[in-house]
Amino acid sequence: MIRFLTCMTLFGLACSSAYAGDSPSCKKIFLNGERADTTFEWIPFGLSAHFLAEKYCGAKPIPMAPKFLGFLESRGCGPETEVYRATAESVSKVQTSELETMVTGGKPTVVATKEKVQEVAARAVEQLGGCEKLIRFHDNPFPAK
Numbered sequence: 001m002i003r004f005l006t007c008m009t010l011f012g013l014a015c016s017s018a019y020a021g022d023s024p025s026c027k028k029i030f031l032n033g034e035r036a037d038t039t040f041e042w043i044p045f046g047l048s049a050h051f052l053a054e055k056y057c058g059a060k061p062i063p064m065a066p067k068f069l070g071f072l073e074s075r076g077c078g079p080e081t082e083v084y085r086a087t088a089e090s091v092s093k094v095q096t097s098e099l100e101t102m103v104t105g106g107k108p109t110v111v112a113t114k115e116k117v118q119e120v121a122a123r124a125v126e127q128l129g130g131c132e133k134l135i136r137f138h139d140n141p142f143p144a145k
Contacts, residue, residue, distance in 0.1 A: 026077035026084065039075070040083050043068065046137070047094045048102075049128055053138035055099050056121045057131035062138070064091045071142040 026040075046068065053059040068087055077084050097106075103120045104110040112120075125131055 026072070026075075026081035040072070040077075040087075043083075043087055044090070045128075047090055048124070049134050049137050051094050051097065051102070052121065052125050052128065053131070053134040056125055057134050057138075059135045059138045064095055067141060074142075 047064065050064055050067070054061050065088065068091055069084065072078075072081075072084050072087060079085070079088075099117050099121050100112055102124070103112040103117045125134060128134060
């Protein structure tokens with residue numbers, strides 16, 4: 001279980017665009033004493049769910065950018081904001097990744113067998129609610145604000 005959480009954390013960091021600030025600033029870095037808004041904290045998990053739906057559950061591949069970046073834009077966070085830029089970078093990384101990247105955390109020195117990759121992916125899917133839920137999330141656009 002610890003290995004699974006570590007892998008998901010490392011994968012989440014590669015996808016991280018969390019800790020965005022209040023719109024329209026949409027910051028992800030805060031000064032001392034500045035209150036953090038967690039409005040966009042779910043984005044790394046959303047990217048992971050979308051990724052797993054396609055790579056493990058067999059959902060039809062669809063571009064992530066319109067879904068995630070469109071959601072940010074509907075919240076007033078355009079291309080000039082920190083959270084938008086970080087999310088765009090994460091979307092680019094995640095869309096070109098494979099399941100093995102999730103398991104190895106993107107470290108080329110870590111080698112994972114096909115069986116290990118499938119095992120970790122299966123646990124991640126289970127933790128996120130199963131393939132049915134992931135595919136539903138994958139196939140549905142986010143509601144506008």
